[in-house]
Amino acid sequence: MNTIFYIAALVALVSTALAISGRNAIHALLFLIVSLLSISVIFFILGAPFIAALEVIVYAGAIMVLFIFVIMMLNVGLEKEMENKWLRPGMWILPSILAFILLIDFLSMLRSMNYREIRGQIILPKQVGISLFTTYLLGVEISAMLLLAGIVGAYHLGRQKKKVIHRFLEKIEETHAEAPDTNL
Amino acid sequence: MILLDLILILLTGGLLAWITGKWSSILPRIISFIAIAIDLLLTLSIFLKQEGFGHTAWLINYRTNWIPSFGISLHLALDGLSLLLLLLTFFLGLLSVLISWKEIRERVGFFHFNILWILAGIAGVFLSMDLFLFYFFWELMLVPMYFLIGIWGHENRTYASYKFFLYTQASGLLMFLSILALYFIHGRNTGIFTFDYQELLGTSMSAPIAFLLMLGFLAAFLVKLPIVPLHNWLPDAHTEAPTAGSVILAGLMLKTGAYGLLRFVIPLFPEASVRFAPAGMILGVIGILYGAKLAFAQTDLKRLVAYTSVSHMGFVMLGVFAFNTIAYQGVVMQIIAHAISTGALFILVGQLQERIHTRDLNLMGGLWKQTPVMGAMGLIFAMASLGLPGLANFVAEFLILTGTFRANILMTCLASIGLVAATIYSLRIVQKVFLGKEATVWKMKDLSIREKIVCGSLVIVVFWLGLFPQPVINTAKPSVIKTLNSIEQVSINQNTNPIP
Amino acid sequence: MVTIPIEIQILFAASLFLLGLIGLLVRRNIIFMLMSIEVMFNSAGLVFIIAGSRWGQTDGQVMFIFILAVAAAEVSVGLALILQMFHHYKTLDADELSKLRDSKNDS
Amino acid sequence: MSPSDFLCLTPVMIIAGAPILMMLTIAFTRNYKVIYGFSLTAFSIAFLSLFFILPAIPCRISTLFIFDQYSILFSGIIILASLLITLLSYDYLLYQESEKEEYFIILFIASLGSLLLVAASNFVTLFLGLEMLSISLYVLIAYRRSRDHSIEAGVKYLILASVSSAFLLFGMGLIYLDTGSLEFDKIVPALSSADHSATLLFTGFGMMMVGIGFKLALVPFHMWTPDVYQGAPVPVTTYIATVSKGAVMALLLRFFFAIRGFQNPGFILIITILAILSMFVGNLLALRQQNIKRILAYSSIANMGYLLVTLLIGNETGIHAAIFYIVSYIITSLGAFGVITLLSDRQNDADKLENYKGLFWKRPWVAIVFTLSLLSLAGIPLTTGFIAKFYIVFTGINSGLWLLVISLIINSVIGLYYYLRVITALFSPANEEKLPPVSLAGHLVLGIVAVGIVWLGVNPEGFLSLIAHFSVL
Structure with a gap:
């Protein structure tokens, strides 16, 4: 089990690093999905099978698909030129130093903790469900309202006011003026 | 209750003047004239029957709760000193309304609102016996003054009004910190948390802390007074303000600083004041000489008069830190005399400017021919300013110098050089403006009846104070003795005698 | 049973968080920034799972579920905003968003 | 949940039910006036229901909420402020693009989030309330999406607020890891156990303060403030300045007192640094601005810095001072931003200094309210801002916080x-510039604000005793 944890952790870190440094948005997203899957493995090892499932279903499944959907819609997945200057090695130095300092901070924090091995208690979905719908029942209601805000907001912001021609079709339209407009 | 009424009349009068200003430009003038006149009459009636009030600590004492959660009360009280200053306030206030009658033609309502609220703030300062209330009024008079300078001022008004506000506000906050510290020290000592002046008197604290707190108070009062390193705002504010603003600034607002020294700094921190006395006197002398020197160097007439204020207020500072009855009587006299004579000079400058639209000394000259009455007035006020015997300032400065002579001979000698300097710059005004060669030919009218009334009343007061100062001295006496008692207490306690 | 030191677990979560932060600071593409934020949220959720397993409580997992809901709502609004942004500016570069300035201090 | 729990939840349920009813109404017919009237009614009823539940408090609902006098007081403040903002919004949105009804729906959800925040006693509710508020604000800020500025402000706020939420979450996670409880009240007892690690707690609190600092716009997490203040529609800016900040500050107060933060030297250090930086940076940066919204944004940074001082006072008077300051800041901001809202026309927000030249001679009444608000922000007597600052300085000196008081x-x-x-x-x-007409509702808001500013500035005693009665944490 321990070995699996370390392997999964390594995979997660590497794929996250690749995701945030990738030039191609689609590829980056795929790396991110790999990372989420390996984190899901870790959740399983830590005794949270329900969360492991949710991580795959909601995070990797729903949210990432939403991302892919938008990227496809905007057709920027293949755009490589945009960030070239930002991906020069020089750009990474300062943020990395900052992050390194934070890492040192975390390490010093961890040193101060009493060395302890986890008991690895498995908490089953049933327990989680009972807790969720008794103690945290109001929390569930509140998240419903929160999602409502998200829905109304996304509806209002996402709607197009006037017809906007898809970038891909713009060129076509220039040559064929009678080409039908396409809504996004 | 009458004390509260004095302030409320001004406040409501101000609001009324503002509102009626929408429909007519005469109504606000009349309303403010009436409001101030009522206050003046009320104060005069108190002044005339002051013997009847008996010899308790205060002539009138009014106290009610305001914000009991913080130990803040609405405590107003009147003694001889406040009474004199109130009379002065309403007298000059009345004159400011009169002199603005023609000068201010725009936004008349709001102008009079500001005048009345400044007067209310000043009256409040002279009456408050609760330190929080005192600070409240102290700040209250700033905002309308800021508007007065900023809206009706001359060319450079915005800069001057900023400078005025920031200087006074910053120093006021230092005083505020001191007030709070005093409050807590007293509260911790006695368990009574209050801002009441009477209660806070005689709060015991260690010498360094007392000194520090005194410096906080001094900051506010010395900026207002003003004393030389802190005087920077004054020439700008005085020069840019409209005439009424200058009169109120020089005649009343500066006096709140002097009043604060007498009322708060010395009674609250007697030991610290004694320790500060040498420095205070030096500052006073520097103020006298430096102010006179700068006054002499000015070509802007209003600026010149402004700097004479710095010089005259140096005498107040000198007298306050001499700690004896004669000097204190002199200080009270100086406060009143300077208010009258400098106020009068500002009024004259205002009248000149109204006629020839300049304040540049080099452009004036030989105006006597056309305006003999104005010239005569100018001569009288200039003489008053230089301290000619028989006029008010002479009595004041003479008393101060006599008093200080007992305390510190060297300082007295240096200060009397200031008198010589005063002669030079005062005569320079008369020489440059009314006598001498005509630099430009101005066509101008002499004083109108309204202006004659204003100047005439000032002349009467200057002569009256110069020839019969006894009523003022009598009225101020209990307060002066009360203030000095706190100092004598210190000398007895210390078993030494710092004051000869 | 697993015996992984809790420090290692936290270190892992912290590293993920920092990777997300680096991504946010370095990338200018708004979609990548949003992805980095997701990484950070996820790592924070991981901390709750670790803590939950340390104390043997369900609270950590419940909190994770709420984080999931919030992340979903945020992403939906965020992506909607990104759509709008793309239609206005025709770019996803965050540096193009620089019109809000004081007129005097333009540089 | 017992019936009395339901009773306690009445105001929250009204605010939560209103947007759903509004959505239903919109499904049938889109009518701006109806929705507006409905919003006003719902806010008013919610406010009245607060009096209704007074006998039932304090009640705890599972471990998530605590409805005590403190949260009722803040609920009242939040609902009233939202009501006034609704009044201001009507005219502002009147000429906007087609869908203006959703604005009120989102406004309600944002207020719901704020209500939950002030009653939160648990990390879960803290997080959910804060996120509900943030997500609504993303939408509100970018609401007028036809304008470039709105989108830019929305995206900036989205990114930075999400990052701050991530920090907040991570910090909460660390504290949970350290103490084993999500409840505020259980944190202090857990600190005495052997498992507790001070560094872990410190790091956790520090990261939480990054998150909360973003929401309160404390330096160095203030970068978004001027841009968002400028780019957002004015009523929304008002909302951020008043309700959002007030609610987050109320939460921070409760949390900080629950964990006894003023006894922890590390926490004190964090707060002191944030407070002093916010005061100085906020004020110094404001000096050079020409845009009124930006000036007020920087001024709000400084004001939050002043407010942080109250955290360190460490006793009841600190809470009183904080509440008084928050209330007076909310009233004052409503005045200042309310004037900006009322002077904004169809195309542009009146946010440039030139728009205000000579306002006093053209619209004396509006200018007076604006002047009063500014004087109150500056802390000049006769206005509530003076008493509020006085209170902080007063309690600060009493607790010996000289450094903070002097920088204030x-x-x-x-x-x-x-x-x-x-x-x-x-x-x-x-x-010569023409000004848009001011509606009756606008005059009403300005009138309320002006009376509030002067009343609290001249006669604060009644309100002070109200606070003393209501601020039992």
Whole structure:
């Protein structure tokens, strides 16, 4: 089990690093999905099978698909030129130093903790469900309202006011003026 | 209750003047004239029957709760000193309304609102016996003054009004910190948390802390007074303000600083004041000489008069830190005399400017021919300013110098050089403006009846104070003795005698 | 049973968080920034799972579920905003968003 | 949940039910006036219901909420402020693009989030309330999406607020890891156990403060403030300045007192640094601005810095001072931003200094309210801002926080300068520019604000005793 944890952790870190440094948005997203899957493995090892499932279903499944959907819609997945200057090695130095300092901070924090091995208690979905719908029942209601805000907001912001021609079709339209407009 | 009424009349009068200003430009003038006149009459009636009030600590004492959660009360009280200053306030206030009658033609309502609220703030300062209330009024008079300078001022008004506000506000906050510290020290000592002046008197604290707190108070009062390193705002504010603003600034607002020294700094921190006395006197002398020197160097007439204020207020500072009855009587006299004579000079400058639209000394000259009455007035006020015997300032400065002579001979000698300097710059005004060669030919009218009334009343007061100062001295006496008692207490306690 | 030191677990979560932060600071593409934020949220959720397993409580997992809901709502609004942004500016570069300035201090 | 729990939840349920009913109404017919009237009614009823539940408090609902006098007081403040903002929003949105009804739905959800925040006693509710508020604000800020500025402000706020939420979450996770409880009240007892690690707690609290600092716009997490204040529609800016900040500050107060933060030297250090930086940076950056919204944004940074001082006072009077300051800041901001809202026309927000030249001679009443608000922000007597600052200085000196008090005093003087600049513009000679008409609702809001500013400034005693009665944590 321990070995699996370390392997999964390594995979997660590497794929996250690749995701945030990738030039191609689609590829980056795929790396991110790999990372989420390996984190899901870790959740399983830590005794949270329900969360492991949710991580795959909601995070990797729903949210990432939403991302892919938008990227496809905007057709920027293949755009490589945009960030070239930002991906020069020089750009990474300062943020990395900052992050390194934070890492040192975390390490010093961890040193101060009493060395302890986890008991690895498995908490089953049933327990989680009972807790969720008794103690945290109001929390569930509140998240419903929160999602409502998200829905109304996304509806209002996402709607197009006037017809906007898809970038891909713009060129076509220039040559064929009678080409039908396409809504996004 | 009458004390509260004095302030409320001004406040409501101000609001009324503002509102009626929408429909007519005469109504606000009349309303403010009436409001101030009522206050003046009320104060005069108190002044005339002051013997009847008996010899308790205060002539009138009014106290009610305001914000009991913080130990803040609405405590107003009147003694001889406040009474004199109130009379002065309403007298000059009345004159400011009169002199603005023609000068201010725009936004008349709001102008009079500001005048009345400044007067209310000043009256409040002279009456408050609760330190929080005192600070409240102290700040209250700033905002309308800021508007007065900023809206009706001359060319450079915005800069001057900023400078005025920031200087006074910053120093006021230092005083505020001191007030709070005093409050807590007293509260911790006695368990009574209050801002009441009477209660806070005689709060015991260690010498360094007392000194520090005194410096906080001094900051506010010395900026207002003003004393030389802190005087920077004054020439700008005085020069840019409209005439009424200058009169109120020089005649009343500066006096709140002097009043604060007498009322708060010395009674609250007697030991610290004694320790500060040498420095205070030096500052006073520097103020006298430096102010006179700068006054002499000015070509802007209003600026010149402004700097004479710095010089005259140096005498107040000198007298306050001499700690004896004669000097204190002199200080009270100086406060009143300077208010009258400098106020009068500002009024004259205002009248000149109204006629020839300049304040540049080099452009004036030989105006006597056309305006003999104005010239005569100018001569009288200039003489008053230089301290000619028989006029008010002479009595004041003479008393101060006599008093200080007992305390510190060297300082007295240096200060009397200031008198010589005063002669030079005062005569320079008369020489440059009314006598001498005509630099430009101005066509101008002499004083109108309204202006004659204003100047005439000032002349009467200057002569009256110069020839019969006894009523003022009598009225101020209990307060002066009360203030000095706190100092004598210190000398007895210390078993030494710092004051000869 | 697993015996992984809790420090290692936290270190892992912290590293993920920092990777997300680096991504946010370095990338200018708004979609990548949003992805980095997701990484950070996820790592924070991981901390709750670790803590939950340390104390043997369900609270950590419940909190994770709420984080999931919030992340979903945020992403939906965020992506909607990104759509709008793309239609206005025709770019996803965050540096193009620089019109809000004081007129005097333009540089 | 018992019936009395339901009773306690009445105001929250009204605010939560209103947007759903509004959505249903919209499904049948889109009518701006109906939705507007409905919003006003719902806010009013929710406010009245607060009096209704007074006998039932304090009640705890599972471990998530605590409805005590403190949260009722803040609920009242939040609902009233939202009501006034609704009044201001009507005219502002009247000429906007087609869908303006959703604005009120989102406004309700944002207020719901704020209500939950002030009643939160658990990390779960803290997080959910804060996120509900944030997500609603993303939408509200970018609401007028036809304008470039709105989108830019929305995206900026989205990114930075999400990052701050991530920090907040991570910090909460660390504290949970350390103490084993998500409840505020259980944290202090857990600190005495052997498992507790001070560094873990410190790091956790530090990361939480990054998150909360973003929401309160404390330096160095303030970068979004001027841009968002400028780019957002004015009523939304008002909302951010008043309700959002008030609610987050109320939460921080409760949390900080629950964990006894003022006894922990590390926490004190964090708060002190944030407070002093916010005061100085906020005021100094405000000096050079020409845009009124940006000036007020920087001024709000400084004001939050002043407010942080109350956290360290460490006793009841600190809470009183904080509440008084928050209330007076909310009233004052409503006045200042309310004037900006009322002077904004169809195309542009009135956010430039030139828009205000000579306002006093053209619209004396509006200018007076604006002047009062600015003087109150500057802390000049006769206004509530003076008493509020006095209270902080007063309690601060009592607790010996000299460093903070003196920087507050210095900053009051610095701040004075830019407030005076705006006031000077108001009173300078008028230009010819036309001003939009001011509606009755606008006058009503300004009237309430003006009375509030002067009343609390002259006679604060009644309100002070109200606070003393209501601020039992």
